[in-house]
Amino acid sequence: MPKVILKNITKKYGNVLAVENLDLEIKNGEFFAILGPSGCGKSSTLRMIAGLEEVTSGDIYFDEVKVTNLSPADRNIALAFENYALYPHFNVYQNIAFPLKIRKIPSEEIDLRVKEVANFMKLTDVLDVNVRSLSGGQQQRVGVARALIRRPAVFLLDEPISHLEEKLKESMRTELMRIHNDLNVTTIYVTHDQEEAMSMADRICIMNFGKIQQIGSPKECYINPANEFVAGFVGEPPMNIFDTLIIDKKEELKLKIFNQEINFPRRYIQVINQKSEWLKRKIVRLGIRPVDIKCYRTKEENNLIEGEIVFIELRDEEMCVINVKIEDFYILVKTNRSLKPELNKKIFLKFNEEAISLFDPETGINLNR
Secondary structure, eight states: OOOEEEEEEEEEETTEEEEEEEEEEEOTTOEEEEEOOTTSSHHHHHHHHHTSSOOSEEEEEETTEEOTTOOGGGTTEEEEESSOOOOTTSBHHHHHHHHHHTTTOOHHHHHHHHHHHHHHTTOGGGTTSBGGGSOHHHHHHHHHHHHHTTOOSEEEEESTTTTSOHHHHHHHHHHHHHHHHHHTOEEEEEESOHHHHHHHOSEEEEEETTEEEEEEOHHHHHHSOSBHHHHHHSSSSOOEEEEEEEEEOSSOEEEEETTEEEEOOHHHHHHHHHOTHHHHHOEEEEEEOGGGEEEESSOOSTTOEEEEEEEEEEOSSSEEEEEEEETTEEEEEEEEGGGOOOTTOEEEEEEOGGGOEEEOTTTOBBTTO
């Protein structure tokens, strides 16, 4: 299966810049997700890879072969979209067979390949059923089967399960991962749902306003976000981000948070010392994920931050998310329900100092990058 390489790709629709100077290398056999909000350029990127949109400037390669100006039919790709685009007057067999039929593949080979892919996608029992009679999940599997019957080198998926109910989403995520692993096909998956990208992809490209914000493994993007946008977009609940003050006590650095001093995160000490201007400017943006804040119902130790619980959201049998008001700011905390939080009651917080991220207040860029 080929690597997919994008070199300095730009896409304009009239005066609208949808994708700007995009450089990507998607590895052979990789499950690669392109993640971002609506209008960030992710679908335009996928459509250029597929050949459905012309590239304004730049080039696309499959391994060493330049495919920028090749038609979709000549790129050996398969596509599955949010809209199944099934033929409603056809049954399942006819829908799956259609890509081979229009290429005038012999009927014996078509029959063999349809049955092969139907078995792979667990559709054997409904081959004679009209697609209008199928459930949403079955229709999605027919769409995927029709794409796979071409035996593609690159599998492109654009928001393929976003409209399905939650249980079907979980089932289809598992199904798509099975397909990818069994076929070892290079897969590019576009989604606005960070849970999908984080649970499925080997690597993620996070986009906003037509530009790459970060490329990395789900763990890298979660633990070490490149900037404030990534920090807020990846992770559920989102990262808490607010201004904090650097205190230089000569012998050691501290961060002042809501009138409490905490230790400076060790992974940033060398960065701050190398950029002495930060010690003069004092203020940085601090990010902390809700799961990295520990809660106490009483002030059991020093340097705890006091707040008031203003909202409680039960997540499952074990966890809940509480919204804590501290002065005029609100902090999200993910904690165990065994804490038995109560509305309008005091709560005391302790930040995991080594899980803190620090961002430039002007650019939003992580200071360790």
